[in-house]
Amino acid sequence: MSGSFATSVHLASTAEQEAYLHLQQALRIGRYKPGDRLIPEEIASEIGMSRMPVREAFRRLAADGLVTLRPNRGCVVAGLTLDEIHEIFEIRSVLEGLAVRLATPKMTTEIFEELERLLDRMERAGKSGSNDWVLRHQEFHAIIFNLSERPKLIRQITALHVAIEPYMRIWFDYVNKPLSAREEHQTLIDALRSGDPSHAETVMQEHIIATPNLLADYASPRR
Amino acid sequence: MSGSFATSVHLASTAEQEAYLHLQQALRIGRYKPGDRLIPEEIASEIGMSRMPVREAFRRLAADGLVTLRPNRGCVVAGLTLDEIHEIFEIRSVLEGLAVRLATPKMTTEIFEELERLLDRMERAGKSGSNDWVLRHQEFHAIIFNLSERPKLIRQITALHVAIEPYMRIWFDYVNKPLSAREEHQTLIDALRSGDPSHAETVMQEHIIATPNLLADYASPRR
DNA sequence: GGTTGGATAATTGGATACAAAAATCCAGCA
DNA sequence: TGCTGGATTTTTGTATCCAATTATCCAACC
Known part of the structure; x- marks a missing residue:
């Protein structure tokens, strides 16, 4: 607005x-x-x-x-082919994996509360069918990777989020993502709570790489 | 030329x-x-x-x-601060780690031979004091990450190589890198020969992240 | 009837010209 | 002598103009 x-x-x-x-x-x-x-x-x-x-x-x-x-x-x-979308998620997985590894020691009670609140907002946005779900989802990830305090890393991840945003919106229209999203992201929070950077990194990588397989419906006409 | x-x-x-x-x-x-x-x-x-x-x-x-x-x-x-140089090496480590993970199954005898040849050329360039060492070193890494066949990944890694190139040159002038480089990169080749993608990824990550600590002498005046 | 070739129109790339912003310099003042 | 403020100069940003490239269309030919 x-x-x-x-x-x-x-x-x-x-x-x-x-x-x-x-x-x-x-x-x-x-x-x-x-x-x-x-x-x-x-x-x-x-x-x-x-x-x-x-x-x-x-x-x-x-x-x-x-x-x-x-x-x-x-x-x-620039329409993204399925291969390109997959590639972006691959890159995101290692980049956000790195970010969450760096972020893990910096987590505080306040931030955990913020993440939980966002999870609620994501769910509400999802139920109301609002496209805001995509933005809330980005925000959730952004809170985590911003904690890495690595400007270039943050910039790159953000650019990738922007690039796939239209596809996320379409994907949201096809499959009703928000239903499964809650527990998936809860798993992420749990991994962060464990305090083990490597574990959090692995969970984040798996979380991200699991997504693009479900996007197979929308391919671009050309590049 | x-x-x-x-x-x-x-x-x-x-x-x-x-x-x-x-x-x-x-x-x-x-x-x-x-x-x-x-x-x-x-x-x-x-x-x-x-x-x-x-x-x-x-x-x-x-x-x-x-x-x-x-x-x-x-x-x-854009002068890079030490923090920024470190950050770039961090990003490189996960990006090239991913690339080598994808490249490992694609290695062939010919490519191993090419890598060995390049190692020789790196050494020669190093001994003659030629600045070409930096280019040969980039080439060595490029051969590996190009095998990933991921255009966006390759582009990003290449951009990072370009960004740190002047610092690599200066670094090369300060410490005489080529001496230790040979065995370091031989370790990389060995990891690739093992055929284990995860192992190769780990070795690459460690290889890259080990570098920036040695770059501590050259800081930029401002950004 | 389909394809090729050329003329024409549309669009992009680059150069110059002009306006706006920032940096510099100097004078006046404390 | 150091600081402030304003005029001048320099540099950046935008618009318009012209050239070059590409796309379109139509006609001639196979």
């Missing part, structure tokens, strides 16, 4: 940043479908600027893996 | 690509030092183009973590 407003207020930032956030948001919620061409002029006039900052935003989106950029061929929404 | 030529021949590609490769190369060999400001006009006239493609190249370099970009403040070479 803050996002759509911020763009018009020009509060903090440059046009390029605005274009980047605008497009990232649009891609995250799946407004554009994989394979769609992003026409600079369209987007530029939509946000009220020229093509130039939009072009630069494209570069950043490409670096995030959200779009594909080919010389003289424009900008295309 | 092909690099300096390709830029003048305009063989394949756009100006932005040229600027990107030019700057990446310059940053890899340490031509610019951490904290240096990169002035678009300077670089533009140097390669013979306008500021625009250079600006876009900056974006890509920033995504790679090679430079830092702040609004209205220009482009600064």
